[in-house]
Amino acid sequence: MPPNNYNVLPRGVEPSEFQTAVEKFKALLGAENVLTESSQLAPYLKIMMPVPESEHAPSAALMATTVEQVQGVVKICNEHKIPLWTVATGRNFGYGTAAPHHRGQVILDLNKMNKIIEIDPVLCTALVEPGVAYQQLVDYIKEKGYKLWVDPPAPSAIVGPVGNTLDRGVGYTPYSEHFMFACGMEVVLANGDVLRTAMGGIPNSNTWQTFKWGYGPYLDGIFTQSNYGIVTKMGFWLMPEPAxxxxxxxxxxxxxxxxxxxxxxxxxxxxxxxxxxxxxxxxxxxxxxxxxxxxxxxxxxxxxxxxxxxxxxxxxxxxxxxxxxxxxxxxxxxxxxxxxxxxxxxxxxxxxxxxxxxxxxxxxxxxxxxxxxxxxxxxxxxxxxxxxxxxxxxxxxxxxxxxxxxxxxxxxxxxxxxxxxxxxxxxxxxxxxxxxxxxxxxxxxxxxxxxxxxxxxxxxxxxxxxxxxxxxxxxxEFMHKVADSFGPTQRAVNKTLKRALDPNNIFAPGKSGIDLED
CATH class of the missing domain: 3.40.462.10 (FAD-linked oxidases, C-terminal domain)
Structure with missing residues (x-):
């Protein structure tokens, strides 16, 4: 596709620069996993907010399947100052759907990263990728014959535990406060490094999904409702089936x-x-x-x-x-x-x-x-x-x-x-x-x-x-307004963390009101 045929460009990025980035994305992910045609982007454009769809139109959508590919995408985005808006399974109805914060961001879709890595039926823990949906998880548990329950939010079948927990969603069983029952994350940082929080930093750790705190400052919280990293794995606790x-x-x-x-x-x-x-x-x-x-x-x-x-x-x-x-x-x-x-x-x-x-x-x-x-x-x-x-x-x-x-x-x-x-x-x-x-x-x-x-x-x-x-x-549409309501000090701290972890402002600018260009 010639550079001047792109309907939407990231802010501050010239058509030729964007075209170069797109070609690099195709080389990394395969052309079939780099979506730029209007018909391909239509699913990411459907919004329920009372504004024109064009205000939240993405420039492209990328389908990654491995952590290494996510790291590669991040590297390219840093080189060309391309902003990424990350989504996975689920539709996020009522909270913005899959559309990016503002026009021109590139969607990083992790729906194909859908491996259930481990379920421990004794300790009642799970480790999954962001594309895993609750329905997939329930089917797997039933197939294995484990006496375990999940705690889904209301539109349960199509929602994923990673995305819902990262937005601090809630459910309806005794495990309803989802982030409270999360334990250990793998995060791709803006410099390409992979961080494993809590006990995940210990080589060959077998307590990554059992002890939330690890050593030193507790970091998991800063990756919820934020734009400081891309979570590629998350652990959480499952509920034993009651008698x-x-x-x-x-x-x-x-x-x-x-x-x-x-x-x-x-x-x-x-x-x-x-x-x-x-x-x-x-x-x-x-x-x-x-x-x-x-x-x-x-x-x-x-x-x-x-x-x-x-x-x-x-x-x-x-x-x-x-x-x-x-x-x-x-x-x-x-x-x-x-x-x-x-x-x-x-x-x-x-x-x-x-x-x-x-x-x-x-x-x-x-x-x-x-x-x-x-x-x-x-x-x-x-x-x-x-x-x-x-x-x-x-x-x-x-x-x-x-x-x-x-x-x-x-x-x-x-x-x-x-x-x-x-x-x-x-x-x-x-x-x-x-x-x-x-x-x-x-x-x-x-x-x-x-x-x-x-x-x-x-x-x-x-x-x-x-x-x-x-x-x-x-x-x-209202993230900045809500961020303002929590006061200038919190906004300043959030921006300080953003500047330290993502100086090129490539991860979801505007998410939760955090944007270095404000």
Whole structure:
């Protein structure tokens, strides 16, 4: 392809310079693994943010299969100042998909690096490459007959443990805080060196996946939500299959019940009576597997309280539904089940639903699958609520206190409704803190809704920051804004690390608001 035929170029890179780099990439990876045609790049261009796709268009995509190839790519990028945006398995829906932070970055796709290197069924550890998906991992565990569970996020089947952990994602079993259960990384640095963190630096180490800390400063954390290196292997801990598992749901009728149910279940979470990541699900999220907004109205704007109440009544959906599970021996589960039911009865409200009582209820089955580590894609039903392919996850963190929770719901609902959008949210309990996940859903084919969604998300970030709430993860369009909300000192430290580890600024400039050209 002649140099002047490239539709998109990296910032500051001349066509001839880019052409030279592309030829080197082809020599290293094979021409079939260097994608430059528009049709080839289309999968990396699909976005759900309320901006034109062209703002996040990549220059090319590279498919690497080995660590040595990744090192080679990094060398070429340093020589020609080519920025890399790394992706692997998964789609990252709601958080930016596979599109780069800004126009012109080259995608490094590690989807073909998909080896399950080791699983130790005795110590319950795994070591995998970034292209391994949870479905692949579950299939392998079943094939080997290991009594082990994984902890996937909601769109489990197509997501990978490496990518999700690096963005500090969460799941729904007792192993829900994914980075907490990560142990040991292999990282290609910008100078081409390969770093093995924790005990991985010891030759022939057999404790790389068993002891997180190693010796000296703990480094693994700086490679999460950052652009300081490319993780090519990661270890993590698997959950032993429990003898007994009991999922349950508790339905609450009123919007204000969120305050009481948080107060009720936080002590049971902190004490370990309910060991998994409990979830409190709002009406529209709970309805998403089976209900479409168009079933009730085609009017633009926020869905009325009357329609939301009709959905609750017609589909027997609570204002809030609490989902949790008990794990352990049958004796442990029986004791803890009595504690749970006694607590609910003492509160005088809430309808308990067990797996037997739920039967084939889609929403219950979906949640039970997540809490036992099964694969599911039911959550994508959220995107059918309004239709049109627009989605941005807004993820403020909340204290696990009822008053804080209700305050967040009311603030978010007010802002969303102001912009003609709906509150579609849930809380994931992590003992003392909760991830408040709100899916800002809109129609990307409607220019008015695109503008409204952008303004809405911008206002959500501003207003929540004013109240002292930070978000834990965000799409590329708003990464700099979120980074600013955490203050100039943190931004300066992040930039200092970037300058030391990646002086040519080739790794994902702009990721988490870290860019030497700012």
């Amino acid at each position: 007994a598992f009991k999922p349950f749901a508790i339905k609450y009728d009123n919007d204000e019940d969120i305050e009481d149910l948080v107060e009720m279940f936080r002590p049971l979470s902190i004490s370990g009576v309910i060991p998994n990541a409990m979830v409190f699900v709002g009406t529209l999220w709970e309805a998403s597997p089976t209900v479409r907004r168009s079933d009730y109205t085609t009017e633009k704007g926020a869905t009325s309280k009357e329609i939301i109440q009709r959905i609750r009544d017609e589909h027997q959906i609570g204002a809030w539904t609490a989902y949790g599970a008990l794990y352990g021996t049958q004796e442990q589960v029986d004791v803890n089940w009595k504690i749970v039911t006694d607590t609910v009865k003492a509160a005088g409200k809430g309808t308990i639903v067990t797996e037997e009582e739920a039967g084939d209820d889609i929403a219950f089955t979906y949640r039970a699958d997540l809490m036992r580590g099964n694969m599911t894609l039911v959550e994508f039903g959220l995107y059918n609520w309004r239709g049109g392919g627009g989605s941005m996850w807004f993820g403020p963190v909340s204290q696990a206190k009822g008053s804080e929770t209700r305050k967040q719901v009311e603030l978010a609902t007010q802002i969303l409704n102001k912009h003609g959008l709906d509150y579609v949210g849930e809380f994931i309990v992590g003992q003392r803190a909760m991830h408040h996940l709100i899916d800002v859903l809109f129609d990307r084919t409607d220019p008015e809704e695109m503008k409204a969604a952008y303004a809405c998300f911008d206002e959500l970030l501003d207003e929540f920051a004013k109240h002292g709430y930070g978000v834990y993860r965000v799409n590329p």
